[in-house]
Amino acid sequence: MYSSATTGTPTQTRTALRPPTAAGGRPGQGPAPYRDPRALATARGLLPRQADQLAARNGTDRMQRGRALEAATADRLDPAALQTPAVRAALANIARICPGFLPRQVLREGSRHILIAGTIGRAPVVAKCLAPQALRSEHAEQLIERFHHEVSVYRAFVRHRPPVRLPRLVAADHDRCVLVMERVPGRQAARERHPVSAPTPGELRAVLGSIRSLNLWRPPTDVFGKPLDYQLEISRFHSVGQLTDRDAGDLRALLHGLAGSPLQLCHGDALLGNILLAPSGPVLVDWEQAGWYLPGYDLAVLWSVLSGDSAARRQISQLAQSGGTVARDAFLVNLVLVLMREIRLHDVPGAGEEQRIMIRRLYDDAALARRAVRTAVGTR
Incomplete structure (x- = not known):
């Protein structure tokens, strides 16, 4: 780890260096030649395969000590x-x-x-x-x-x-x-609300699998309510000009057709920052908005923040529409309202260049969702 100086007076050299030792640790028998675990194992009379196993164990131990030191430093x-x-x-x-x-x-x-x-x-x-x-x-x-x-x-x-x-x-x-x-060991699926780089395809499949399992669960408890009043949300965004008269009418038409459809248990805030990628699989945190929503609300939240990953969005859309026309209409209603909320949250004065790019993407996504809603209304 430390290198000795090669220059200096003889007195300095004698005080700076220790007498050379051999493998047995006795001074005066030459330099220690067995720092490599394979060489040390061979010197002890082990077979080459046993030497490899000893070297692997030593390497694993060093790696584990390094990770423990890193974790201790982080905390x-x-x-x-x-x-x-x-x-x-x-x-x-x-x-x-x-x-x-x-x-x-x-x-x-x-x-x-x-x-x-x-x-x-x-x-x-x-x-x-x-x-x-x-x-x-x-x-x-x-x-x-x-x-x-x-x-x-x-x-x-x-x-x-x-x-x-x-x-x-x-x-x-x-x-x-x-x-x-x-405290669950793991890392956030993304640190930003709208991440520049999405999780890997394997990580995304695991996240969608967890979300799907939650959405299909019917808990035997009355703890969960209905956090979102859909009619009120449509009226609110309509009153501030984010939704046109036609947009509001189309969404109400879809809601009317969904009146008898069963609700779905959703996390309610399924952002990638609220999902930890642990060795045992995805871990969901921050359950403040969990409750009964129209089907596909969690998928709409994930779709809205993954603007940089078209493959992930395509996978989410296919999953959201796998339940037929009712599931498709519910997903579209959720998607429009989620995008309206994201625009209202981020389209503020003083936004930087990166945020302005994200805002333009949100407006493009909202226009795409509006067109999909109009198409869905026309096919009912």
């Missing part, structure tokens, strides 16, 4: 991040339900939520809390209601295990809006 305690007023208030609330919680890292300190990674004993956990500024905002009542709903969802999943992977509930405080969950 290194950050005193400065843990001393902000918002984080300290969150830690005080966490300590009320988990006195043994040891904070290690602030994963997120946003305007709505604070995520803190830590441990309880040897178990890695993540604590999610509502941020103090969220409790003082004009949307505080809605944010508190959503957090309470997420706590209820996690508690319901303890009694009725869903067919998808999600973090295990450790503790929750309904009144103080604190949720402590198992």
Whole structure:
């Protein structure tokens, strides 16, 4: 690892270098020739195959130690991040339900939520809390209601295990809006809401498989409500000019035809950032908006954010329309409303060049979805 100097006075050389040692460690018997595991194994009288196995084990051990060191470095305690007023208030609330919680890292300190990674004993956990500024905002009542709903969802999943992977509930405080969950090893499917690079085809198939399993599940619980009022959403986007009179009429016509169709259990916010790619498969997090939607809502959310991957969009569209005309119409209604929401969220003054490109794509996608809705209405 370190190289010795080759120049200098004889005195400096004697003090800087140690006497050469052989494999047995006795000084004065020449340099150590057996640093390679294969050579060391051969010197011990092992066969070549056994030498290969020993070298492989040594290499695996070094790799595992390197990964452990990397993980420890990633979770290194950050005193400065843990001393902000918002984080300290969150830690005080966490300590009320988990006195043994040891904070290690602030994963997120946003305007709505604070995520803190830590441990309880040897178990890695993540604590999610509502941020103090969220409790003082004009949307505080809605944010508190959503957090309470997420706590209820996690508690319901303890009694009725869903067919998808999600973090295990450790503790929750309904009144103080604190949720402590198992920390699942894995990485986000994408860090951006509208990622430049999509997951690999294999990862996308796994994600769609998990979403499909959830959508087909009929949980024996009344925890899940109807988070989205479709008629109200159409009227809202129509009133602000995002939907024309014809657009609103076409969507209401499709809704009328879907009046008797069964609803579907959806995650409600199936962005790639809310999906962890773990060794055991995709893990869904952030269940604040889970509930009963028209079929294909989660697929519409994924379609709306994967503008850079035409193959993924084609796969999502085929999956959404595999249930026939009813599934197609429901997916189109969901898609138009999701795209309207994305446009309203991102089309704001002061947008940079990259965001303006994304906004233009969203408008193009919305025009494409409108045409598909008109075609669907004409074929009913």
